[in-house]
Amino acid sequence: MSQPRTLFRTRIKFCGFTRPGDVRLACELGADAIGFVFAAGSKRRVAPEEARAMRQALAPLVDAVALFSDNPVDEVREVVRQVRPSLLQFHGNEDDAFCRGFGVPYLKAIPMGGELADQHPSALHMRYPGAAGFLFDSHAQGGSGGSGKTFDWKRIPVGVQKPFVLAGGITPDNVFEAILATLPWGVDVSSGIESAPGLKDGDKMRHFVEQVRKADCHVD
Numbered sequence: 001m002s003q004p005r006t007l008f009r010t011r012i013k014f015c016g017f018t019r020p021g022d023v024r025l026a027c028e029l030g031a032d033a034i035g036f037v038f039a040a041g042s043k044r045r046v047a048p049e050e051a052r053a054m055r056q057a058l059a060p061l062v063d064a065v066a067l068f069s070d071n072p073v074d075e076v077r078e079v080v081r082q083v084r085p086s087l088l089q090f091h092g093n094e095d096d097a098f099c100r101g102f103g104v105p106y107l108k109a110i111p112m113g114g115e116l117a118d119q120h121p122s123a124l125h126m127r128y129p130g131a132a133g134f135l136f137d138s139h140a141q142g143g144s145g146g147s148g149k150t151f152d153w154k155r156i157p158v159g160v161q162k163p164f165v166l167a168g169g170i171t172p173d174n175v176f177e178a179i180l181a182t183l184p185w186g187v188d189v190s191s192g193i194e195s196a197p198g199l200k201d202g203d204k205m206r207h208f209v210e211q212v213r214k215a216d217c218h219v220d
């Protein structure tokens with residue numbers, strides 16, 4: 001049974017932007033954070049210069065998040081220098097020392113698909129003591145994010161002390177249910193608000209935000 005969360009506001013992160021106009025619209029619609037993907041091989045990968053231009057389209061009080069997956073240290077440094085993200089998000093096998101090494105708070109993505117590694121909350125905290133929070137995503141260890149696939153939300157470890165973000169296959173049609181089922185700090189979506197990889201759809205973004213607001217007002 002979900003608990004009433006009067007006055008709670010689920011944070012919304014929209015991810016995988018490639019066009020400044022989409023960034024502006026996402027901010028107007030109520031996104032709290034905008035993600036730029038720098039992972040090799042991603043269909044949504046952007047160069048630091050492109051992300052820097054999109055960052056200038058951000059409204060005040062909206063975070064810029066830079067996503068990586070086992071990128072070399074110099075690439076991460078260059079993104080931090082050019083884009084000035086307020087948060088980093090690591091999807092690969094990076095350890096805590098690597099993630100902390102850029103002087104920017106970070107989220108560690110935890111792969112929830114395939115065989116699960118030790119996802120006990122205390123193991124997560126011990127492996128990533130410097131993490132600002134965790135992002136539970138549907139890919140398997142070594143896989144990529146942005147798949148548009150969900151995972152079994154019952155796999156989320158109970159008793160995670162840091163804020164966690166739910167990701168993986170969240171859409172305007174399932175985000176209401178997803179929030180009530182998992183009570184996350186925030187939700188993260190890429191494929192579910194797109195017309196094609198990297199191209200965001202205004203109607204889908206609007207519908208997504210409406211459904212999050214509805215979930216936040218929901219009382220059993």
Ligand SMILES: O=C(O)c1ccccc1NCC(=O)[C@H](O)[C@H](O)COP(=O)(O)O
Binds near residue numbers: 015016043144148168
């Ligand atoms: O989007 C990508 O292509 C990507 C590649 C490698 C690592 C991470 C990537 N994206 C992460 C995200 O966009 C989200 O954090 C998350 O995976 C949600 O994606 P989706 O299932 O498409 O909503």
